[in-house]
Each structure stands twice: as C-alpha cells, then as structure tokens.
Amino acid sequence: MVVATQAPALGAVGRPEGHGGASARTLKAFQASPATYAVLLIVSAIFFVPFLLMISIALASDRTSAQNAFTIIPGELVWSNFSHVFTATGLPVGTFVINSVIIATLSAVGQVISSSLVGYAFARLRAPGKGVMFMVVLATMMIPAQITMIPQFLLFKELGWVNTYLPLIVPNFFSNAFNVFLVRQFVSRLPSELDEAAQVDGLGYFGIYRRIILPMMWPILTAIAIFTLTATWGDFMGPLIYLNKEEMMPLALGLQYMTSTSNAMQLPPWNLVMVGSILLTLPMIAIYYLGQKYLYEMNVSVGSAGVK
Amino acid sequence: MTADTGEVLGAVRATSPHRAEDAPTRRTPLRPRLTRRGRIEAGYFWLFISPWLIGFVGFLLGPMISSVYISLTEWDSFTDPVFVGLDNYTEALTGDPVFWKALWNTFFYAAVSVPVGLAIGVWLANLLNKKVRGRKFFRTLIYLPTLVPLVATAMVFKMVLAPSGPLNDLLGLFGVDGPNWLLDPTWVKPGLIVLSTWGAGAATVLLLSAMNGIPREFYEAAEIDGAGPIRQFWSITFPMITPIIFFNLIMGLIGAFQIFSQVYILTDGGPDNASLTVVPLLFREAFGFYHLGYASAVAWLLFVVIIGFTILAFRTARGWVFYETEVR
Known part of the structure; x- marks a missing residue:
C-alpha cells in the first residue's frame, strides 16, 4: 500500500527541522504559545506513565506484587528482580x-x-x-x-x-x-x-x-x-x-x-x-x-x- | 490506490515494450543472438524470483485455495472433511449470534480507535510543527510507545486499566469514578481503544514530516491575507496532509479489523463476549474447538469486510484527499 506524496515517511525522525529557521521571522502559525508547551508536556507525561508503571512494577518486591499495590513512581528498588526473572518463575x-x-x-x-x-x-x-x-x-x-x-x-x-x-x-x-x-x-x-x-x-x-x-x-x-x-x-x-x-x-x-x-x-x-x-x-x-x-x-x- | 495503480501500470508499461520487441526478433533471423540472450535473461528472471514464486504457490495460493475448500466443509482435522456447501457461511451470518457480536465489536473498535488515534496524531503533529523548544524530546516521548511490542503493551495496560490503576487515578482527579475497564462489558472496548491510542505517535511522526514539506510561502500568503492559525490549519495544513492521513486511515483500518493479541491477552474476548473481535473468534473456533470449516468461513467473511471498507475508503477519498500533483 503506497500513497503518493513527496513526504518522506519512516525515517522522518532523523529529518532536519524544516520550519522556523534562524534566518526567517517565525510565522504566526508556527509560534509556540505557553499553551502549546502545556499541552505537549501534559500529553508526553501521559504517554510516559505506562513506562513509569512498567519500571515501578519491575522494581517492586514480591510482597507488593502479591498485594497488587503498585505505585506509578517507583517506591521500591528491588534490582534483584532482574536476575530473579531467570530463576524464580519456574519457567525457562x-x-x-x-x-x-x-x-x-x-x-x-x-x-x-x-x-x-x-x-x-x-x-x-x-x-x-x-x-x-x-x-x-x-x-x-x-x-x-x-x-x-x-x-x-x-x-x-x-x-x-x-x-x-x-x-x-x-x-x-x-x-x-x-x-x-x-x-x-x-x-x-x-x-x-x-x-x-x-x-x-x-x-x-x-x-x-x-x-x-x-x-x-x-x-x-x-x-x-x-x-x-x-x-x-x-x-x-x-x-x-x-x-x-x-x-x-x-x-x-x-x-x-x-x-x-x-x-x-x-x-x-x-x-x-x-x-x-x-x-x-x-x-x-x-x-x-x-x-x-x-x-x-x-x-x-x-x-x-x-x-x- | 492511485499511486499503487500508477506503480503497477508503470511496471506493465516498462515491460510490455520488451515483449513487443521480443516478438519480431524471434521471427526475423537477423538478430538471433539477442533472442538467445533475451531468453537467458528471462530464465534468470524466473530463477531469481523463484523464492517468491515458490512461497507464493506454497504458502499463499495453495493455502488460499484449500481455505476456500475447507470453508465449504465440516472438518475437525482428525476425521475426514464432510462437504456441506455454504452451510458455514449461512451459519455465521444467520445462525451464530457470536459472529455478529464479534463483527460489531470489531467494527466499533475500528470505527473509534482509528479516527481517534489519527485525530490525536494530527493534533500532536500540528503542535510539534510549531517552533517548539525541545521538539526532539517531545517527539521521542510521543513516538516511544510505538516501539513497545504488543505483548509488553498488553501487560502494562492490564495494570494501567486496573480498577485502581493510573487511568482511574487520572479520572479521579476530575471527580470521575472510573470503571473496572477490563471486567465491565460496557467499558472493555473503550479500554482497548485507550490502549490503541497509546500508539498514536506513529501517525504523528509521519504527519509531522508531511507538514515539514509544506511550502512556507503558503503560510506567508495566508498571514498577509489575515488568516489566523486555526484557519491556516484547516485551509493549508490539513489539505496538504490528507494523503498521509488517508494512508494512515487505510493501514489503521486494516490493522484494527485484525486486532488479536491485545484481546487475547487482556480479556480473551470477555466479559460476556463484549470484547470478542473477529480474529480471536476465528482463533478460538480453529484452534480451540477445531471447527476448521467454520473458522475458514469466518476468515473469508473478514476478508470481505476488510476489502469492503477499503473500497469504501477509496471511494470517499476522491472527496477529501488532496493530491498536489493533480492541481499543478
């Protein structure tokens, strides 16, 4: 499935920034207001929550895990889970x-x-x-x-x-x-x-x-x-x-x-x-x-x- | 499809002249060496594409044909198949309420998750297209979820959607008492949609690069004419990115109709089949109950639905998808 456009797609992440070059005055459409930043911050924070939760749970103790009492911000730092995962689950x-x-x-x-x-x-x-x-x-x-x-x-x-x-x-x-x-x-x-x-x-x-x-x-x-x-x-x-x-x-x-x-x-x-x-x-x-x-x-x- | 067909036509056009050349040379004995070379070249062509050709026949065409046959039988793979004609299809369409429920669930999921994901994608891309400090940082954070394998995503969202999980914490801030997402028949589909919107960043990145390609002069002219940012978005940005939106819409719909892993891992179709979509139903029928005939019929019905919606999307595309090259 291909759609014809000049727009590059996948590698877009590596693409140099297009608008608002140093030479030109920033057009109104590209001016970032405090609201822009607020929205971006909130959205990226929300997008990051599952990652935080993943890390927090991965570092929780067995007891917390058994009680299902997890927090978003890591409360415990049980790094040994990273070795226990290979030995303590009963699975290879x-x-x-x-x-x-x-x-x-x-x-x-x-x-x-x-x-x-x-x-x-x-x-x-x-x-x-x-x-x-x-x-x-x-x-x-x-x-x-x-x-x-x-x-x-x-x-x-x-x-x-x-x-x-x-x-x-x-x-x-x-x-x-x-x-x-x-x-x-x-x-x-x-x-x-x-x-x-x-x-x-x-x-x-x-x-x-x-x-x-x-x-x-x-x-x-x-x-x-x-x-x-x-x-x-x-x-x-x-x-x-x-x-x-x-x-x-x-x-x-x-x-x-x-x-x-x-x-x-x-x-x-x-x-x-x-x-x-x-x-x-x-x-x-x-x-x-x-x-x-x-x-x-x-x-x-x-x-x-x-x-x- | 325009580009697709263009591509295909191009391929045909590129090869047909050779065919036309080959025909006369074969008849005239003046240049026999070229014919021989041409034949050797053609031989190598078939040799080189043989991996694809064998795979096509063995893993696609053959299975497709047998899938048609299996769908016309009642078969558990242990005893001999019994030919039953179109019974499996009529059973799915008229006799089995679960099939319709699964189809409805799938439709609901696709119809909500794809547009919502795209709307979020466009919105975020438009914000990131502004002259934002730390754009790379925001873009990375928004894109990161799309790199997480589905199984891991499902594991995390089992926790995110838990009754006392972060999503309900967030709703609690607004005084909303969040539901038990995965165990409530009303909320299980919205729960799956929440999971899918976590991946909206994939569209954002594509859209952002499309926005980068829009000539700056358009905005300069609009600003001189006194158009505000919102007007500029709807009159310049949006029309210019419709091809990418359309591409994402098609790919998103096809993907959404085939949703499986999330459902299988998070709910296994429950509660009360409220989250049972077509592919998990098919999987259950095929590998759980060994109703191979029925499952094959369901697969073909799903194919018809997907093709139907794809054609529908292409039909409507003429009205709203804007290709710059058409105008110039």
Whole structure:
C-alpha cells in the first residue's frame, strides 16, 4: 500500500527541522504559545506513565506484587528482580530470550536474502510476464494472514513442524511482497551504467547481483532486517499457534504464558512479568535507535513511497 | 490506490515494450543472438524470483485455495472433511449470534480507535510543527510507545486499566469514578481503544514530516491575507496532509479489523463476549474447538469486510484527499 506524496515517511525522525529557521521571522502559525508547551508536556507525561508503571512494577518486591499495590513512581528498588526473572518463575526465561533471538535473526536473514534476489530481478531483469507477476506481488499484500493461517497450520503439522521454530522461520526465506516491493523500488533508482558495464565485461546476472547490486543495496536491506526483526521479535500469534512446549517458546509468548500458568488462587508474579516486558521492549528501542539512519536513508531512496 | 495503480501500470508499461520487441526478433533471423540472450535473461528472471514464486504457490495460493475448500466443509482435522456447501457461511451470518457480536465489536473498535488515534496524531503533529523548544524530546516521548511490542503493551495496560490503576487515578482527579475497564462489558472496548491510542505517535511522526514539506510561502500568503492559525490549519495544513492521513486511515483500518493479541491477552474476548473481535473468534473456533470449516468461513467473511471498507475508503477519498500533483 503506497500513497503518493513527496513526504518522506519512516525515517522522518532523523529529518532536519524544516520550519522556523534562524534566518526567517517565525510565522504566526508556527509560534509556540505557553499553551502549546502545556499541552505537549501534559500529553508526553501521559504517554510516559505506562513506562513509569512498567519500571515501578519491575522494581517492586514480591510482597507488593502479591498485594497488587503498585505505585506509578517507583517506591521500591528491588534490582534483584532482574536476575530473579531467570530463576524464580519456574519457567525457562533465559531460553525464551534465546528462542526469540534465534527466530528473529534467522527470519531477518531469510527476508534479506530472498527479497534482495527477487527485488533485483523485478528491477533489472527483463522477461515476458514480469509485469503480470509484479501485479500479483502487489495483490498478495491485500490478503490477510487469517485466510492462510489454517491451511498453513495443517501443512506444517503434516510436515511435523509443530513445536519447532521452522513454521516461524522458513516462510521468511521465500520473501514477502512488501519487502520485494521495497527492494525493487530501491534498485530501480540505482544507476544502471554499472551493471551494464559489468555485463559488457562478461559478468553474468548472478555476478551482477552479487558483485554490483548487492553491495549497493545495504541501506534497504538493513531497513528490511529491522522490519523483520521487530515484527518477529514481537510476534505473538505465530508462536501461539505453533509452539506449546515451554523450552521452544519465544519471550513474547513466554511472558503471556507466565501470567496464565500460575495457580488460579495466586496472582501472576507481576513484578517479574514486567521485568520480562522490559526485556522484550529494550532491544526494540535499541534496534530502532541504531537503525534510525538507515530507515531514513531508505526513505530518501524509496522517495515517493509513503510507506510504513 | 492511485499511486499503487500508477506503480503497477508503470511496471506493465516498462515491460510490455520488451515483449513487443521480443516478438519480431524471434521471427526475423537477423538478430538471433539477442533472442538467445533475451531468453537467458528471462530464465534468470524466473530463477531469481523463484523464492517468491515458490512461497507464493506454497504458502499463499495453495493455502488460499484449500481455505476456500475447507470453508465449504465440516472438518475437525482428525476425521475426514464432510462437504456441506455454504452451510458455514449461512451459519455465521444467520445462525451464530457470536459472529455478529464479534463483527460489531470489531467494527466499533475500528470505527473509534482509528479516527481517534489519527485525530490525536494530527493534533500532536500540528503542535510539534510549531517552533517548539525541545521538539526532539517531545517527539521521542510521543513516538516511544510505538516501539513497545504488543505483548509488553498488553501487560502494562492490564495494570494501567486496573480498577485502581493510573487511568482511574487520572479520572479521579476530575471527580470521575472510573470503571473496572477490563471486567465491565460496557467499558472493555473503550479500554482497548485507550490502549490503541497509546500508539498514536506513529501517525504523528509521519504527519509531522508531511507538514515539514509544506511550502512556507503558503503560510506567508495566508498571514498577509489575515488568516489566523486555526484557519491556516484547516485551509493549508490539513489539505496538504490528507494523503498521509488517508494512508494512515487505510493501514489503521486494516490493522484494527485484525486486532488479536491485545484481546487475547487482556480479556480473551470477555466479559460476556463484549470484547470478542473477529480474529480471536476465528482463533478460538480453529484452534480451540477445531471447527476448521467454520473458522475458514469466518476468515473469508473478514476478508470481505476488510476489502469492503477499503473500497469504501477509496471511494470517499476522491472527496477529501488532496493530491498536489493533480492541481499543478
């Protein structure tokens, strides 16, 4: 889904400020009144409350947790929760984390390899039927996952892949339409002189891909890796369908499991659940900040695509 | 869809001349080497796209076709499927009150959460577009929630929406006695909407960059003509960002119709199915009760609803979405 505008989208965060440059007088429309600041402060404070609550609960003692008596501002600082989460829940939380890392990394590798191959072909190689194929690629973006969910489950069950990582990883090695589209857009904008010259010099199509195009593709591939990492890291439904053995679960599913397995008379260990939530969140914030400039760069290259 | 179709048409246009070139060269034996090269190139094209092609056939087209078939059967995956025609569809549409309830809940959620999120997004973007000190700081704080994985968001909002949680504390400041959000059939959907508005910052960032791209001259001219900030917003800013608003509206609607994790984790559809939306219903039917036929029918009905609303949105778009390039 793409909407045509000149406005860059994703990497907007890294964009230099546009209005109210030092040289020009500030127009009325851009003058910030005290009310502007008041609203911004209040809204950002409200937006920050869940984070505070997350931290506060993560640092609460087991006793506070059992009484469900949490405060927004951290009242206790039980840092040992951050080690207890791995030992005191009765669940293999360390394994959850490792599972998440394995699934997310391999999925990203799969998407990067496959979408770079397919996107390159759609951008550079000529073949009868290519236009129709590309329309099919775009059309597949419209199909919601729920439609294929049940037959896919039956397929993977038939293959004996239930309770393995395979159903979550393998489909990523067959690329997805959106990433193919991104790579195609990106490669289309690269100058074609280089690969033409390489072709004259006798390099084959795979050689052109491997030696010429691939090294130039890394900004878009980094962006795709980030998309895939964040999507698979946070994915809940996929693991919920395919994994029911504790030692195979990724952290996102394991956290939910942690809140549901406790004895009915007992509250879940909320303090440790929140530590888990922080463990689930921090890598996403880190990846975003490390990758921000690639997302921005990709955005510039893909240009008109107001894509998310 | 305009750009989409443009893109697609572009792709077709770009390739069809080659096809036209190929045809005559194949007939004239004057340039046989080019034909051979063309054929090799085409071969490589299919080789390169084979990962997508295999995935398309194996994980999408094949499953789609079997999904149609499964939806016409009664099947628990252990015994043989029994062909029942359109029974599953008629059951969902006429016999099962839970399906309609789930559809209504989903519709309610989408119809409120998406516009509310967008309105907040536009409002915040407009504030941040002013010459604000610490803009980066505010923008980061507003964007940060969108980086939190849904499962973690759901865990925190279980606490935020608790009877004595921060949301009710806030309402208490205004003398409002907040409800038990997640256990009250009336308030559980608004509770889920509160959760979704925490992510309004995603739209804000997109909108802010769109606002940055609006030529300054427009505002200068408006100011000379005596238009105030509010008039300037509705006459300049808003029309210029409608494409981004529209994009967010479409993506938001599609996403909202497919809401699952929040519902599954926070309420599992309860109380009294008041928060049961279509995908959790489908999940429950498929993986809880093994009504694979019925669940597949529900999936197709959801698809029809999503496509229907998407088309509706595109229809209305002509009236309010403004593309600068059309005018110039």
